[in-house]
Amino acid sequence: MSFGLPSVKVKPEHAGNIPVQGGPFGIASPLVAGFGVTKNKLGMSHPLQASEQNYHLNEEKMNMSMLRNIQGCHAPMKLSMERKFASKVGRLPFLPSSNLQHDVFTGRYLDIGFEDILNTPEFCEISGQPHAMVERSLGIL
Numbered sequence: 001m002s003f004g005l006p007s008v009k010v011k012p013e014h015a016g017n018i019p020v021q022g023g024p025f026g027i028a029s030p031l032v033a034g035f036g037v038t039k040n041k042l043g044m045s046h047p048l049q050a051s052e053q054n055y056h057l058n059e060e061k062m063n064m065s066m067l068r069n070i071q072g073c074h075a076p077m078k079l080s081m082e083r084k085f086a087s088k089v090g091r092l093p094f095l096p097s098s099n100l101q102h103d104v105f106t107g108r109y110l111d112i113g114f115e116d117i118l119n120t121p122e123f124c125e126i127s128g129q130p131h132a133m134v135e136r137s138l139g140i141l
Contacts, residue, residue: 094130
């Protein structure tokens with residue numbers, strides 16, 4: 001009996017290729033795209049990497065299905081709408097954002113992970129001109 005819950009067994013999923021705009025020589029500019037662009041060409045470096053990338057998604061699916069079975073379909077719909085609106089709140093592309101409201105809705109504000117320590121704005125690889133970054137996010141550039 002599964003009660004409609006998703007499987008606990010992790011299934012590998014292949015990440016889709018993200019097209020990166022090339023520069024004049026067919027290579028993306030590291031000042032605009034960052035040094036991590038070349039990582040898309042590499043495969044998985046560890047067998048648990050795919051599992052760890054999908055951990056929060058699998059946990060959220062399981063929690064939503066349990067909530068749906070216990071309280072009905074209105075509770076997961078309300079929570080997903082609140083999370084959607086919290087994720088749309090943002091700042092200009094060149095300003096760092098902590099996304100605290102979204103982290104509180106998802107429960108990630110209690111977790112301390114690598115992204116909390118190593119993903120600080122002062123160590124960010126991408127730093128560009130503010131006008132160019134806004135134009136790129138709007139699709140003008």
